Amino acid sequence: MLTPKKSGERSKIEDVAREAGVSIMSVSRAMRGVEGLSAKKRAEILRVAKHIGYEPSSVAGSLAAANSTLIGISVPTLADDVFGEIFDGMRPVFNNAGFQTVFDTTEYQQKREERWIDRMISWRPAGIVLSGVDHSKATRRKLINSGIPTLEIWDYSDDPIDLCVGIDHYQVGKMMAEHLLELGYCNPAYVGVEYQRDQRADKRLEGFQDAFENAGFSLSAIVRLEESVSFDAGKQGVIEVFETAKTSPDLVYFLNDHMAVGGLLECERRGIDVPTDMGIVGFNGLNINTVLAKSITTSITPRTQMGSKAAALLVARILNVATENCVLLPVELYPGQTVRN
Numbered sequence: 544m545l546t547p548k549k550s551g552e553r554s555k556i557e558d559v560a561r562e563a564g565v566s567i568m569s570v571s572r573a574m575r576g577v578e579g580l581s582a583k584k585r586a587e588i589l590r591v592a593k594h595i596g597y598e599p600s601s602v603a604g605s606l607a608a609a610n611s612t613l614i615g616i617s618v619p620t621l622a623d624d625v626f627g628e629i630f631d632g633m634r635p636v637f638n639n640a641g642f643q644t645v646f647d648t649t650e651y652q653q654k655r656e657e658r659w660i661d662r663m664i665s666w667r668p669a670g671i672v673l674s675g676v677d678h679s680k681a682t683r684r685k686l687i688n689s690g691i692p693t694l695e696i697w698d699y700s701d702d703p704i705d706l707c708v709g710i711d712h713y714q715v716g717k718m719m720a721e722h723l724l725e726l727g728y729c730n731p732a733y734v735g736v737e738y739q740r741d742q743r744a745d746k747r748l749e750g751f752q753d754a755f756e757n758a759g760f761s762l763s764a765i766v767r768l769e770e771s772v773s774f775d776a777g778k779q780g781v782i783e784v785f786e787t788a789k790t791s792p793d794l795v796y797f798l799n800d801h802m803a804v805g806g807l808l809e810c811e812r813r814g815i816d817v818p819t820d821m822g823i824v825g826f827n828g829l830n831i832n833t834v835l836a837k838s839i840t841t842s843i844t845p846r847t848q849m850g851s852k853a854a855a856l857l858v859a860r861i862l863n864v865a866t867e868n869c870v871l872l873p874v875e876l877y878p879g880q881t882v883r884n
Contacts, residue, residue, distance in 0.1 A: 553596075554592075554595045554596050554597035554598075555597070556570050556571065556574075556597065556690070557688060558595055558597060559588065559591055559592045559595065559597045562591045562594075562595060563587060563588050563591040565584070565588060566690065567688065567689070567690035568690040568691075568692070568863075569584070569588065570588055570592070570690070571667075571690045571691075572585075572863070573585045573588035573589055573592075574588075574589075574592070580863070611667075611669055612641055612642050612643055612669055613642070613643055613644075613645060613666070613668040613669055614637060614642050614643070614644050614645075614668060614669055614670045614671070614672065614857070615644075615645050615647070615659075615663040615666070615668050615670075615671050615672065616630070616633075616644055616645070616646050616647070616671075616672040617646075617647045617648075617649055617656055617659055617660075617671075617672065617673050617674060618630075618646070618647075618648055618649070618674050619648065619649050619650065619651045619674055619675075619741070620648055620650060620651070621646075621648055622771065623772070623799070623801060623829075624827075624829050624830060624846075625697075625799075625827060625829075625844075625846060626674070626697075628846040628847050628850070629696060629697070629846050629847070629849055629850040629853075630644075630850060631846075631847055631850060632846065632847040632848060632849060632850020632851035632852075632853075632854065633672075633850040633851065633853065633854040634850075635851070636850075636851055636854035636855050636858060637854055637858070640858045640862075642669060642670075642858070642861075645668075647659045649674075651740045651741055653678075653679070656673070656678075656682075657679070657681075657682055660673075660682060660685065660686065661685075663691075664685065664686070664689045664691065667691070668691060669691075669692070669861050670691065670692040670693070670694065670857045670860070670861050671686065671691055671692070671693045671694070672693075672694045672695075672696060672853070672857065673693065673694070673695050673696070673704075674695075674696060674697050674698075675695065675697055675698045675742060675743060676695045676698045676699065676700040676703060676707060676709070677698070677742045678695075678704070683704050686704050686705070687704060687705070692705055692706070692857055692860040692861050693705040693706065694706045694707070694708070694853055694856065694857045694860075695707045695708075695709070696708055696709055696849060696850075696853050697709050697710070697743065697849070698710070698712060698742075698743050698746075699711050699712075699869070699871050700869070701869050703868060703869060705860065705868070706853075706856050706857060706860060706866075706868055706869075707868065707869045707870070708849055708852050708853035708856060708869075708870040708872065709849065709870075709871070709872065710844060710845075710849075710871070710872050710873075710874050711871060711874075712743045712744075712746035712747045712750070713746045713747065713749055713750035714750060714874075715747055715750065715826070715842050715874050716746065716747035716748060716749065716750030716751035716752075716754075717750035717751065717753060717754045718750075718842070718874070718876060719751060719796070719824060719826075719842055719876060720750065720751040720752075720753075720754030720755050721754050722876055722878075723794060723822070723824070723882065724754065724755065724758050724760075726882060726883050726884070727883065728793050728794045728822060728882070728883075729755075729758075729760045729793065730760065730763050730790055730791070730792050730793045730794070731751075731755060731760075731762055731763065731792060731793070731794040731795070731796055731822075732762060732763050732764040732765070732766065732784045732788055732792040732794070732795045732796070733748055733751070733752075733762055733764070733765045733766065733795070733796045733797075734766045734768070734776075734777065734780030734781070734783075734784065734795055734796070734797050734798065734802060734806065735748060735765075735766070735767055735768070735772075735797070735798035735802075736767060736768055736769070736772060736776075736798060737767050737768070737769060738767060741772075741798065744798045744799075744826075747798075747826065748765075748796075751796055763784075763788040763789050763790050763791070763792045764783075764784050764787050764788035764789065764792060766780050766783045766784055766787065768780060768783075772798050772799050772801055772802055773801055773802070773805065774801055774802070774804055774805035774808070775805060776801075776802050776805060777797055777801065777802030777803060777804060777805025777806040777807075777808075777809070778805040778806065778808065778809040779805075780795070780797065780802060780805070780806060781795060781805075781806045781809040781810060782809065792821070793821065793822060794821065794822030794823070794824060794882065795821065795822070795823055795824070796824045797823070797824065797825050797826070798826065799825055799826050799827050799829070800825035800826065800827050800828070800829040800831060800832060800839055800841055801825075801829065801831070802825065803823050803824065803825030803826075803839045803841070803881075804825070804831060804835065804839065806823055807823045807835075807837065807839065807881060810823065817837065817881050818880070818881050818882050818883050819883075822840070822881060822882040822883065823839060823840065823881040823882070824839070824840045824841065824881065824882065825839045825840070825841040825842075826841055826842050826844075827841060827842070827843070827844050827846075828841050828842065828843030828844060828875070828877055829841075832877075832879070837879075837880040837881055838877075838879045838880050838881070839879050839881050840877065840878055840879030840880070840881045840882045841877050841879060842874050842875070842876055842877065843874065843875040843876075843877050844874055845872050845873070845874070848872065849872055852870055852872070853870075856870070
């Protein structure tokens, strides 16, 4: 039995969804008059909404109509190739489906991302794309309640907000460590950024560290830098490794390939032979590796594939087409020339 709200108590979209026995997204579709619902189901939802006195905001409604083809995309940075290549995979899928995109960069600041999410929800876009899966409980709840199709990329979770396409960063770090252990490395160091600034990098380090510790070894140094993940940061990281390491490391594992290149050049400047005296390992398999005299040992991430697969899932969700929720993509270990064979 339908239960009208008390006088003065405003009905919410969640009330309509509960009374009609449908999702918030279905209520949103019925109110906006977009595809994805049968005429019978739309009529039933509208009947319930009228009965309990739900009236969508006229401002929200006009924004929804204007932004029904808009997809908001939030990434940490566009300063390297990673997220640009992911978007290269997304772009043709979104374009072919008639969607437009708007970008924002968070610079790895969760509060900045949360403010952007609030703004996006008020705009009522067709979909939202977020980087990573480490969002606050309040943010998760807000996005779920909004009914806006939400895609998380780059990292992986089997319990996403809505959709997830990514890689398992812990396993990537663990896989690299196991490869290095087989080659005889036993005293690695790590160079990255401040703890929790890049939570995916933290997961890779955790997997890397766990594998070495399970084999009976510990890291000789963990260097965390405030500066960006650049060539210069890699150079500075090597300098700090030599200054702070408890014992002389036989390898340095870097947060990404750019830092690894900077570390490689600093080793060469110091007369340290790579890989005879020191191993160098990166992450991502960036295109710069194709022009180096010594290719960096790294993990190749499927960035363009990730973008196209993720965009296809989000478009399917927006159009109310049944699709898988979580996709875990494989990562290829590239042996390179900066570790011993």
